[in-house]
Amino acid sequence: MRRYLVIALPYLWLLGLFLVPFLIVLKISLSDLNLSIPPYMPQLDPSAGWEGLKDFFSQLDFENFVFLTEDDLYWKAYLSSLKIAVVATLLTLCVGYPMAYGMARAPSEWRPTLMMLVILPFWTSFLIRVYSWMGILSNEGFLNQFLLWTGLISEPLVIMNTTTAVYIGIVYTYLPFMILPIYSALEKMDDSLLEAAEDLGCSRLQAFWLVTFPLSKSGIIAGCFLVLIPSIGEFVIPSLLGGSDTLMIGKVLWEEFFNNRDWPVASAVAVILLAILVIPIILFQRNEQKQREADG
Amino acid sequence: MPANGAPIFAPWDDPDAKPLIRFENVTKRFGDFTAIDNLTLDIYEREFFALLGPSGCGKTTMMRMLAGFETPTEGKIFVGGQDMGPIAPNQRPVNMMFQSYALFPHLSVYENIAFGLRRDGKPKDEIHHRVEEMLRMVRLQKFAKRKPHQISGGQRQRVALARSLAKEPKLLLLDEPLGALDAKLREDTQFELMDIQEKTGTTFVIVTHDQEEAMTVASRIAVMDEGKVMQVSTPDRIYEFPDNAYVADFIGDVNLIEGRSSAAIDETVQIEWAEGQQAITAQTQRPIAAGQKVFYAIRPEKVTISPDRPADAVNAAQGKILDIAYLGNLSTYHVQLPTGQVIKSQMANTRRISRRPYTWEDQVWVSWTKTGGSVLEG
Ligand SMILES: Nc1ncnc2c1ncn2[C@@H]1O[C@H](COP(=O)(O)OP(=O)(O)OP(=O)(O)O)[C@@H](O)[C@H]1O
Ligand SMILES: [Mg+2]
Numbered sequence: 001m002r003r004y005l006v007i008a009l010p011y012l013w014l015l016g017l018f019l020v021p022f023l024i025v026l027k028i029s030l031s032d033l034n035l036s037i038p039p040y041m042p043q044l045d046p047s048a049g050w051e052g053l054k055d056f057f058s059q060l061d062f063e064n065f066v067f068l069t070e071d072d073l074y075w076k077a078y079l080s081s082l083k084i085a086v087v088a089t090l091l092t093l094c095v096g097y098p099m100a101y102g103m104a105r106a107p108s109e110w111r112p113t114l115m116m117l118v119i120l121p122f123w124t125s126f127l128i129r130v131y132s133w134m135g136i137l138s139n140e141g142f143l144n145q146f147l148l149w150t151g152l153i154s155e156p157l158v159i160m161n162t163t164t165a166v167y168i169g170i171v172y173t174y175l176p177f178m179i180l181p182i183y184s185a186l187e188k189m190d191d192s193l194l195e196a197a198e199d200l201g202c203s204r205l206q207a208f209w210l211v212t213f214p215l216s217k218s219g220i221i222a223g224c225f226l227v228l229i230p231s232i233g234e235f236v237i238p239s240l241l242g243g244s245d246t247l248m249i250g251k252v253l254w255e256e257f258f259n260n261r262d263w264p265v266a267s268a269v270a271v272i273l274l275a276i277l278v279i280p281i282i283l284f285q286r287n288e289q290k291q292r293e294a295d296g
Numbered sequence: 297m298p299a300n301g302a303p304i305f306a307p308w309d310d311p312d313a314k315p316l317i318r319f320e321n322v323t324k325r326f327g328d329f330t331a332i333d334n335l336t337l338d339i340y341e342r343e344f345f346a347l348l349g350p351s352g353c354g355k356t357t358m359m360r361m362l363a364g365f366e367t368p369t370e371g372k373i374f375v376g377g378q379d380m381g382p383i384a385p386n387q388r389p390v391n392m393m394f395q396s397y398a399l400f401p402h403l404s405v406y407e408n409i410a411f412g413l414r415r416d417g418k419p420k421d422e423i424h425h426r427v428e429e430m431l432r433m434v435r436l437q438k439f440a441k442r443k444p445h446q447i448s449g450g451q452r453q454r455v456a457l458a459r460s461l462a463k464e465p466k467l468l469l470l471d472e473p474l475g476a477l478d479a480k481l482r483e484d485t486q487f488e489l490m491d492i493q494e495k496t497g498t499t500f501v502i503v504t505h506d507q508e509e510a511m512t513v514a515s516r517i518a519v520m521d522e523g524k525v526m527q528v529s530t531p532d533r534i535y536e537f538p539d540n541a542y543v544a545d546f547i548g549d550v551n552l553i554e555g556r557s558s559a560a561i562d563e564t565v566q567i568e569w570a571e572g573q574q575a576i577t578a579q580t581q582r583p584i585a586a587g588q589k590v591f592y593a594i595r596p597e598k599v600t601i602s603p604d605r606p607a608d609a610v611n612a613a614q615g616k617i618l619d620i621a622y623l624g625n626l627s628t629y630h631v632q633l634p635t636g637q638v639i640k641s642q643m644a645n646t647r648r649i650s651r652r653p654y655t656w657e658d659q660v661w662v663s664w665t666k667t668g669g670s671v672l673e674g
Pocket of ligand 1: 349351395
């Protein structure tokens with residue numbers, strides 16, 4: 001009995017906090033826009049009984065999904081989000097890998113401190129941190145002031161409200177998610193493997209490519225997915241740091257919901273976004289699984 | 297002397313021979329801990345050199361310095377006359393088998409063995425050929441495709457051994473290469489190693505905790521303690537003529553008797569060792585001063601046990617049997633003398649155990665010859 005309870009608990013959790021909300025969103029995406037509160041119809045009326053239920057289901061249709069395919073704004077936004085997320089993930093990898101490597105190679109008494117420094121930004125609000133990037137990147141911001149002062153540039157750089165600023169924001173925000181899995185993979189590695197590689201004729205660089213890098217691969221994959229998955233649907237960063245030309249699906253979703261108040265179309269956008277995200281999530285899980293098997 | 301009259305392999309006795317490896321006053325410190333203490337040692341080409349010593353005495357450290365993973369704090373290491381100081385590990389003509397094996401977990405057994413060969417850019421089929429040969433030697437053909445975490449500890453050890461042998465280096469460092477193998481496989485592999493050595497002329501430096509193994513395979517043995525070499529010699533000399541009490545005690549079983557010696561006359565000394573006991577008469581080539589404190593070391597198999605005092609015995613003492621350890625082919629008798637001292641005597645079991653002539657509490661005589669033991673300076 002207790003065992004069933006233990007197994008049932010996480011499922012109940014998933015059911016209540018994931019599946020039920022998802023079904024509600026799915027239902028809205030199949031509904032029609034209506035000037036009422038809430039702004040869609042049909043509404044399920046339990047008092048109408050069996051007939052009411054049949055009536056309710058007959059009014060649901062895929063109209064909104066068809067609409068999404070007709071207006072090229074949407075698929076462009078999906079593609080553009082995907083592109084931005086992929087590029088940002090690769091940039092995060094380029095920044096994060098050397099940091100993780102440096103941490104793993106640091107003397108062991110320093111490592112907890114370095115780890116602390118990586119996690120520290122999480123202690124302040126995400127929103128405040130993104131706002132402070134506005135202060136750094138804007139035309140009169142710290143970065144431009146500094147560069148003007150050093151004389152490297154004579155005109156302020158326009159970074160704020162461009163896609164570049166979005167990249168900076170994503171890399172900054174999600175860097176710890178990249179560093180931590182890579183660090184944990186590198187830290188587990190036995191130094192004598194590198195010695196063995198050198199002993200067998202590798203240069204340091206070869207030893208890195210043939211031993212260190214493959215052994216950190218699972219950390220790299222995990223880190224990339226942990227950055228990629230939330231980046232695709234990212235909304236705050238593009239809307240605060242990005243410009244009008246930064247097209248991301250999270251922003252489109254927001255505008256559909258709150259500017260157009262078209263809940264059904266917004267829900268359809270969200271359902272498709274979820275469907276897109278399921279693929280990398282499954283790949284991520286497979287990677288984790290494989291890693292556990294290799295460790296065990 | 298071999299039957300065909302070829303000279304015995306003993307370059308260490310030849311003053312003109314050039315050593316392959318030379319440790320020159322090498323000291324290694326970790327912080328203020330001295331792991332290797334002013335070590336000077338020559339190892340010659342084609343040697344099978346064994347390092348013996350208790351855990352933590354610096355064997356692995358010595359090998360790591362040879363392979364280039366540690367730099368000596370003081371002193372120099374030469375390989376083939378060349379100072380190894382500035383030479384990176386991947387440039388040294390040395391391969392090492394790690395005590396921890398250090399197998400690459402992401403590569404299969406086959407790829408692990410091929411790793412070093414691939415770095416040399418050898419042609420593919422040559423590599424394949426060599427890897428197959430190595431797999432056959434360590435009897436792992438069936439496991440070629442497995443990853444290191446999918447095989448047993450002993451199999452892993454064999455992969456590590458095969459990987460270090462594959463490149464046929466001039467100098468092979470094996471850190472406890474056979475520790476995890478069963479007796480039969482260990483013996484086979486020992487012979488395999490000796491065979492490789494014979495065929496390729498590779499120089500082996502091998503760490504082992506198994507004295508019998510060192511005795512079987514080694515041309516010379518170095519006995520180490522706390523970062524110092526206590527003695528370097530051939531297996532028979534280490535056993536028969538230990539330089540000091542430490543070596544005598546460390547190698548094999550020994551009776552160590554402390555006493556005061558008379559001055560040597562005609563290479564013969566008298567050692568006073570206990571009240572009421574006849575002085576031990578012993579032969580020695582060491583210059584011993586009168587009244588010097590010495591240890592007399594004699595192996596149990598050189599001590600004879602008898603019911604009466606043998607008429608011709610030079611050294612004899614009476615005692616009672618305290619304990620008998622039955623080892624199958626041999627028995628070790630622990631004989632307690634009236635002084636409290638226990639002398640061990642080892643005798644072959646030529647008769648069935650039920651017909652053994654001695655039993656517990658029997659009064660017996662232990663005796664040994666003038667040349668049976670060694671006089672060691674204390
Ligand atoms: N990197 C290091 N830092 C500090 N001390 C070390 C280091 N490496 C070895 N030592 C110390 O040096 C001494 C010699 O170590 P070493 O590994 O050479 O022993 P060993 O003779 O190989 O022992 P074993 O038979 O147990 O393998 C040990 O006391 C060990 O603690
Ligand atoms: Mg060791």
